[in-house]
Amino acid sequence: MSLTKDRFGGLLFLLLSITYGYYAADIPLLPGDKFEPFHAQTMPYWLSGLGVIFSILLIVLKPAPTMESESISNSNLVLMLGLMAFTFVFSVALPWLGFPITTSIFLASSYWLLGERRPKMLVFASVPFALVFWLLLTQVLDVYIAPARLIFW
């Protein structure tokens, strides 16, 4: 039995279902709930059981003819992970640096990561955009955006 894409997915889901079922026991019940036909743990236990059944079926059954596998190069994977890392940094920096600065840096660095190298484009497609969007939110739509903690410390 070779480890195909499907079987790998099945194994991961089996692990997830077992872990999910294990933590179902941690859900607190109200006094007397155990004697009720349905309580907070019922659905999680059933879902865990269903998950285990489907995972085993996927692992055991003859694998379906796979679709044309997509060619994903390592460099594209790095790009995707880079963008995700930038998004994470954006979420951490947002309260500290404020909306216009964080957005400008996020956009400019994302353009750069995806291959844009013209300095004018990097600046003009990020800073004015961030400022106009911020003004639109705060001045036109009256949305409150917290000021940067570092500046108003």
Add this chain to the structure above:
Amino acid sequence: MFEGVFTGLSTALMPFNLMMVVVGCFAGTFIGMLPGLGPISAVALMIPITYTLDPSSGIILMAGVYYGAVFGGSTSSILINAPGCASTLVTTFDGYPLAQKNQAGKALALAAYSSFCGGTVGAIILIFAAPALASVSLSFQSSDYFALMLLGLTSVAAFSGKGQVIKAMMMTVFGLMIATVGNDVITGAPRYTFGQMDLVDGISFLLLAMATFALAEVMMTIMRGKMFSTSETMKPVALSSMKLSLDEVKEVAPTVARSSVFGFIVGVLPGAGATIASFLAYGLERNLAPLRLRKMFGKGALRGLAAPEAANNAASTGSFVPLLTLGIPGSGTTAIMLGALIAYGIQPGPRLYVDHPDVFWSVIISMYFGNLVLLVLNLPLIPYISRLLAIPPQILNPLIIFFSIIGVYLVSFNTFDIQMMVFITLLAVGLKMLDFPMAPMLLGFILGGMLEKNLSRALVVSDGSFDFLWNRPLTFSIMSITVIILLLPWVLNVGKRLGTKLLSAAD
């Protein structure tokens, strides 16, 4: 019914709502035109905007975006051979060859006329079908609802394609698992929060929809390297005349009529949706066509373009029937709309017809206006809108990512949500790479809470016994259909294998 139609007309004809239809159609066309981003992503991107509107305007905007995105997908299919979504994949079969023959304008016009006819026929049938079904479903009890939700979840999985049924089932279960995160809706007990206060309210529907569709789709486009493609096929071809001759109109008219009705019927079936409708309509027309025309299919046949376009738009309208009347979404896009309606505090289903007739009818009426807007405003503007394809992808993709994350942030003002989005996007990308479908997961997540509530009620009423599944004829009928749909792929597969074996034995 006519009172309802007038209510819908008066709501849909309000200047602001008319503007929403126009804005929705334009925005949908823009987003749908981008390869990789389909109606689901387009509607997901619009959710944060609709939160600031009243329910009728919000859902009208989303319906407009839905239509616009399907139309935009057809445009990119014809111009650059890159379908914006699965339901416009068939459009590339004959649309792109037509464009290569220097008939891109004609192909776009035919796609727009066919879509308009499909959508219009669908909207007219919907006006009669939806209230009829809604009045029947008023007698539903919790056991019937439970059975219906099971039917919706099962059929989405069963229609997900060869070899994908178990994976779709797993994703449905995964969606139901995610729905259990947060305080239990019945007892209030915290489940899977791991002491995190940010998880007490559960995972936001908007966050999940944006992460799994908008963000994950952009990431997949980047990973596939499509944004760096410089092949000839990705360059938009020049537009030509948009006029159709009388003979050409006569040739495609019966095809459009057939495909519209056919598409609507397929669209009503939960889980089937526009993609299956377009494939089936294309196959049907190819089989019906005389041999001379059949040979043209795949090489730029007008019928081959008109059939899927009429069918996918009629199916998009048809998929609103189970959503509005039963509260069961027929497709991934309507699943997102269901989530948005629930966020408004409106429960789609039989009571929608009674409690919120303005929402119910204005959506139906606005569909007609949506089709009209696409035909009258969008079609002449296609040469200009298609210039969007010229925006460098290294600029466009970060902007889509920014709009996705800021859309979620502006609803909660909690940066934890953005971090959660990063985590869910990475998970979704991993699952997509393993060929796991995302729509069943979202459907499971949206229906999870209601499914649990109705199951709990039914079990309490029947004192813990499962006889509620067969005691009521209606519940029993729905459960029987569910079982049939669940077993159908396996039965067909076994039948096919047996047939092949018998044939080889006879040889």
